[in-house]
Amino acid sequence: MNLEKVIFSFFMILALTLNFGFFYGEIDDAQHHNVYELFAVIVVNLIATVMKFGDKSQMGAMLLATSLVAMVQLIGASIVWVFAVHIHQTGLTPGTVSTIVALSGGAMLANIISVILLMIEASMFRR
Amino acid sequence: MNEVTSLILRRMRMPLILIISVYSISILVLTLIPGVDDNGNVWHMSIFHAFYFVSYTATTIGFGEIPYPLTEAQRLWTVIIIYMTVITWFYALGTVIALMQDKTFIAVSKRSRFRRDVKNMHRPYYVVCGYGETGRAVVDALLEEHFGAVVIEILEDISDRGLNDTLEYVPNLTADASDPAMLEIAGVDQDKCRGVIAVTASDETNLKIAISSKLLHPDVTVVCRSEYKEHENNMLSFGTDHIINPFESFTSIFSMALHSPSMHLIYEWLTGAPDVSLSSPIDIKPGHWILSGYGRLGKQLHHELLKKNIRTVIIDPDEKTRETFIRSDHADDQFIIGTGTDAPTLLQAGIESAAGVIAGTDNDSNNLSIIMTARQLNDNVFVVGRQNLMSNELLYSKINEHYRKSRKNKNEDISALAHLVMQPSEVIARKIRAILIAPLLIDFIQYALNEKQEWANITISRLSAVVGDNPPNIWTVNIGKDKTPAIAQALGYGRRIELRHLIKDPVNHDKNLRCIALLLKRGDELILLPEDNLELKAFDQLLFCGLRKVKHTMSPTLRDLSILNYVMTSKNEPQAYIWKKLTRLLSTQDRRSSRR
Numbered sequence: 001m002n003l004e005k006v007i008f009s010f011f012m013i014l015a016l017t018l019n020f021g022f023f024y025g026e027i028d029d030a031q032h033h034n035v036y037e038l039f040a041v042i043v044v045n046l047i048a049t050v051m052k053f054g055d056k057s058q059m060g061a062m063l064l065a066t067s068l069v070a071m072v073q074l075i076g077a078s079i080v081w082v083f084a085v086h087i088h089q090t091g092l093t094p095g096t097v098s099t100i101v102a103l104s105g106g107a108m109l110a111n112i113i114s115v116i117l118l119m120i121e122a123s124m125f126r127r
Numbered sequence: 128m129n130e131v132t133s134l135i136l137r138r139m140r141m142p143l144i145l146i147i148s149v150y151s152i153s154i155l156v157l158t159l160i161p162g163v164d165d166n167g168n169v170w171h172m173s174i175f176h177a178f179y180f181v182s183y184t185a186t187t188i189g190f191g192e193i194p195y196p197l198t199e200a201q202r203l204w205t206v207i208i209i210y211m212t213v214i215t216w217f218y219a220l221g222t223v224i225a226l227m228q229d230k231t232f233i234a235v236s237k238r239s240r241f242r243r244d245v246k247n248m249h250r251p252y253y254v255v256c257g258y259g260e261t262g263r264a265v266v267d268a269l270l271e272e273h274f275g276a277v278v279i280e281i282l283e284d285i286s287d288r289g290l291n292d293t294l295e296y297v298p299n300l301t302a303d304a305s306d307p308a309m310l311e312i313a314g315v316d317q318d319k320c321r322g323v324i325a326v327t328a329s330d331e332t333n334l335k336i337a338i339s340s341k342l343l344h345p346d347v348t349v350v351c352r353s354e355y356k357e358h359e360n361n362m363l364s365f366g367t368d369h370i371i372n373p374f375e376s377f378t379s380i381f382s383m384a385l386h387s388p389s390m391h392l393i394y395e396w397l398t399g400a401p402d403v404s405l406s407s408p409i410d411i412k413p414g415h416w417i418l419s420g421y422g423r424l425g426k427q428l429h430h431e432l433l434k435k436n437i438r439t440v441i442i443d444p445d446e447k448t449r450e451t452f453i454r455s456d457h458a459d460d461q462f463i464i465g466t467g468t469d470a471p472t473l474l475q476a477g478i479e480s481a482a483g484v485i486a487g488t489d490n491d492s493n494n495l496s497i498i499m500t501a502r503q504l505n506d507n508v509f510v511v512g513r514q515n516l517m518s519n520e521l522l523y524s525k526i527n528e529h530y531r532k533s534r535k536n537k538n539e540d541i542s543a544l545a546h547l548v549m550q551p552s553e554v555i556a557r558k559i560r561a562i563l564i565a566p567l568l569i570d571f572i573q574y575a576l577n578e579k580q581e582w583a584n585i586t587i588s589r590l591s592a593v594v595g596d597n598p599p600n601i602w603t604v605n606i607g608k609d610k611t612p613a614i615a616q617a618l619g620y621g622r623r624i625e626l627r628h629l630i631k632d633p634v635n636h637d638k639n640l641r642c643i644a645l646l647l648k649r650g651d652e653l654i655l656l657p658e659d660n661l662e663l664k665a666f667d668q669l670l671f672c673g674l675r676k677v678k679h680t681m682s683p684t685l686r687d688l689s690i691l692n693y694v695m696t697s698k699n700e701p702q703a704y705i706w707k708k709l710t711r712l713l714s715t716q717d718r719r720s721s722r723r
Contacts, residue, residue: 036155039174043151050144054137082175 011048012063012118015070016111018044023108027101028094035081038104042074045107048114059121066114073107131236138226142219149215153181153208160204164195185212237300238312244298245314248275252320253563254313255279256304256336257327261352264556265324265563268399270295272564274321277313279304281327305335307343315343322348322368324559330358337367350559354423369562373551376558378427381511383576384547385411385435389583393590394572397599397645397672398557411509414482415440419467419497421448424487424513424549429460440476442467468496473504483509487549491515513549565601567670571646574653586656593643593673600675601645604629604685606667611685618665624695626669627659631694633684640680642673 018041025032049067052060077100084096157177164170172180176194183190184205197205226232245252252275255262262278269276278299302309304327314320325336333351340349350369353359359370384391388411415438418425425441432439440461443449449462465472467486478484484501486494491514498512561568575583590599608615617624626647632638647654647661648668654661657669671678683690692698 035174036158039151039155043147046147047144050140050147053140053143054133056133085173086175 008051009118011044011051012111012114015041015044015048016108016115019070019104019108019111023101023105025101028098030092030094030097033097033101038074038078038081038100041104041107042071042078045070045074045111059117062117063114066110066117070107070110070114073103073110077101077103077107129239131232131239134232134235135223135226138222139219142215142222145215146212146219149211150178150181150185153185153204153212154178156204157181157201157208160198160201162195162198162201170195181208181212184208185216187213234301238302241298241300242312244296245277245312245317248277248298248314248317248319250275250319252277252314254310254315254320254323254340256310256323256325256332257281258299259326259328260552261326261556261559262324264553265326265559266297268556268560268564270297274563275319279309279313303332305332305339307339310336310339310343315340315347317344320344320347322350322563324350324563326352326555326559330355334358334362337362338365341366348563350562352555369559371555371558373549373554374424374427376554377424377549377551378431380554381428381547381549382431382434385431385437386576387580387583389580389587390575390578393575393583393586396590397568397572397601398561399598412482412507414480415477416483416485417442417467417473417476417478417481417501418485418487419443420486420488420494420513421445421452421462422487422489425485428485428487428511437482440481442472442476466493466497468493468500470500470504473497473500478504478508481505481508483511485511485513487511487513489513489515509546511547511549515551561601565603565670567603567646567648567668568601570648570653571655571670574646574655578655589643589656590672593641597674599672600678601670601672602678604669604671604681606663606665606669613684613686613688613691614663615665616688617691618663622695624663624691625659626657626661626663628691628694629663629669629681629684630659631684633680633690633694636694636697640673640677642671642677642681644669645672646670 018037022033022037022041045067049064049071052064052067055061055064080096080100080103081092084090084092090096154174154177157180158172158174160172162170162172180193185208250273253265253269254277255266255269256279258266258278258280262280266276266278276297278297279302280299281301281303283301300309300313302312304310304313304325310323315323323336323340325333325340327333327336330353333353337349337351340347345366348369349367350371351362351367353362353370353372354374359372362370380391380394383394416432417440418429418432419442421429421441421443425443429439429441438460440463441452442463442465443452444464444466446464449464452462461476463472463476465475466488467473467476473484478501484497486497486501488494488497494512494514498510501508501510575586604611606614606618614624626644627639630639630642630644632640644657645655646669647657648670649664649666663669671681684694685691
């Protein structure tokens with residue numbers, strides 16, 4: 001067992017599960033989408049991205065790309081949140097909530113691809 | 128991904144993850160600790176505010192307690208945040224700085240810069256492997272002829288030191304050139320790469336370079352330095368184009384000097400040997416020769432002397448060498464055991480009546496000592512010296528001065544201490560220069576060797592009439608569409624162009640350019656010193672010798688049809704459409720006014 005692989009996969013799968021947790025629920029209901037969950041998704045995704053740095057293989061490049069896509073989506077979602085709550089101070093209307101959740105949904109898709117790639121890579125290493 | 132960025136990212140993984148973790152914990156806890164707003168209500172920092180707060184605290188900017196004064200509990204956590212985050216930042220910065228000074232990192236970034244420079248090379252270039260004395264001379268010659276050069280040298284201090292004194296930037300890599308991957312990085316497989324010059328100190332490395340270069344890029348010209356026969360054969364079998372053995376090269380120069388001093392002078396002068404003046408041919412008197420040092424060079428030189436039926440006395444300290452010498456066929460010559468550095472040995476060898484002395488050991492101090500002693504005993508003797516290291520050149524010139532001083536009162540014209548100096552790296556560099564820059568020069572020399580001494584003397588007087596005391600410049604003109612479009616066009620019209628037209632000054636028809644055509648190559652036919660009225664044909668190759676600037680002065684004649692017309696007819700013809708109309712108009716007006 002390779003500890004590095006364990007930690008690596010742990011963060012990638014955690015990113016996906018947390019992302020799913022945030023995404024799940026009525027799309028425009030602020031009650032179903034916790035801000036701390038979004039925070040956790042962003043942090044775990046950031047860590048997962050940094051862990052993929054510097055891998056020169058084709059698979060490494062693909063994994064990094066999916067993570068970067070997820071980051072763009074999630075940071076977009078958080079910016080929307082900041083705009084709604086702090087800058088315009090309109091609060092979380094159903095419209096903003098659905099925008100935020102939709103963006104996190106896109107990030108989730110990227111995270112799913114990332115986990116699929118991880119599984120493909122794992123299945124290639126059959127000893 | 129770039130090697131350098133990938134290396135930075137990989138090293139930065141840990142510090143970045145640490146920063147992210149510390150930030151997220153700080154932010155999370157900040158949002159959970161209850162605060163008090165200005166009305167005394169319970170207030171929780173939002174994630175956005177917490178992120179803002181941690182960002183300016185972690186980077187030690189410290190805007191203060193925004194938006195409301197913190198409670199004691201929040202302050203306690205802030206203290207923890209400060210120490211945690213600031214230390215983490217220092218750790219991250221430290222990692223970056225350590226990386227910048229890392230040997231591997233520096234090597235990798237140098238290599239990637241080298242790779243980029245080679246890729247951006249916009250002119251044809253040569254890859255020079257080994258930046259020793261020879262390599263340096265070759266690079267200088269290449270730059271002078273406006274070729275690009277790329278250097279691979281295994282010793283770091285050499286490539287750093289040497290390349291700083293060339294004015295032009297030369298991409299250089301500290302690496303083992305026998306590694307094919309390094310040759311690939313140096314761009315051997317690129318289209319713009321014209322050739323590979325392997326002049327490292329080791330024959331084996333040169334051989335490996337030759338093999339890998341030919342495999343990487345079969346069209347590339349490969350020039351190799353080699354000191355041993357067995358390596359040469361191996362190199363040949365891999366299609367190496369030119370193999371240069373310093374001993375053989377010098378032997379052929381020596382043989383040329385024995386055969387025809389004037390021819391030798393022409394060769395030295397044309398190949399750009401330093402301090403050669405056309406006015407001072409060497410003078411070899413009849414008599415026997417003394418050869419000190421019977422190694423690789425000594426044996427070959429002895430062979431040349433035998434061919435000319437010149438009696439030789441050999442001096443060598445090695446008893447075994449003597450035994451093998453006696454067993455060989457040409458044992459008629461005398462063999463003396465000794466170093467030749469002392470007067471008794473030289474006297475025994477008959478220095479007083481000798482025509483020449485060769486100091487050919489592989490030790491520079493011994494050679495100098497032999498030369499000094501020999502010249503003290505017999506001042507008229509012809510001296511051939513072998514200089515093994517270029518760094519000893521200073522010694523050679525110093526001893527020259529010393530010798531001159533001690534003889535000053537006699538008021539004699541003392542020529543250089545050694546008349547002929549064999550300097551391996553210089554001999555090789557000159558030959559490579561000729562091969563790369565003027566391949567026809569080799570043909571010229573080989574062909575000219577069949578000529579008599581008188582021919583060489585006439586050539587010398589013609590050359591010195593044109594060039595005078597200036598250093599010569601050699602260049603090749605290939606008649607064809609690419610290099611000489613004007614001539615190709617005129618030939619296409621069926622006009623007769625003679626050699627004398629090219630030599631005319633394109634500015635002043637009455638003057639000739641200060642250059643001389645040494646050789647014309649037409650197919651397999653070679654014409655030495657072609658006549659002025661020789662008709663030129665397409666695909667002729669001409670070798671010119673003249674002043675440096677003449678090469679450029681001649682170029683308009685070759686490229687511009689109107690200038691070619693001018694040198695052929697001495698008339699200026701209008702070129703542009705409007706100017707043609709105008710001249711016609713003016714000439715008709717002239718006629719009208721003259722009629723009135």
